[in-house]
Amino acid sequence: MSETSATVPTAFRERQYVPWWGWPLPLAAAVLLAAEIHMGFPGVRSWLPYLITVPLAVLLIVRMGALRVEVSDGELRVGAAHVPLALLGEVEVFDAKTKRKAMGPNLDPMAFVAHRGWVGPVVKVRVEDPRDPTPYWLFSVRSADELARVLRDSR
Structure with missing residues (x-):
């Protein structure tokens, strides 16, 4: 930590978190998209879409709250x-x-x-x-x- 940041106080700070009610719809859409890609096929195609779309949706929601x-x-x-x-x-x-x-x-x-x-x-x-x-x-x-x-x- 630098000297200036240690001596100058922060007068105001706020982060724009996405509220709880903003999470279910994008996560449900990610799961539905993964299910659409999966479509009952066995092997990698059964789990890989979920592994990609759900964390991607979480990342997008968190980035929206990064302001x-x-x-x-x-x-x-x-x-x-x-x-x-x-x-x-x-x-x-x-x-x-x-x-x-x-x-x-x-x-x-x-x-x-x-x-x-x-x-x-x-x-x-x-x-x-x-x-x-x-x-x-x-x-x-x-x-x-x-x-x-x-x-x-x-x-």
């Missing part, structure tokens, strides 16, 4: 993207009911979007960098009000 939202070391990080807090402007929070307009007709095509359908609220953060063509970031976060407070306090 991390974090405020630390003077940056906002959403997944692999990051922006310095000094370049952030206005922060807006949209709940599950009002995010439809933000994600639909009011969405700028140049915006950075990291949406997870199973997470209700989204946060919209303006980017005040004149060299960056991205007008704002719009991303899902469960603790939207807490993140908005952290971002406002950091300015």
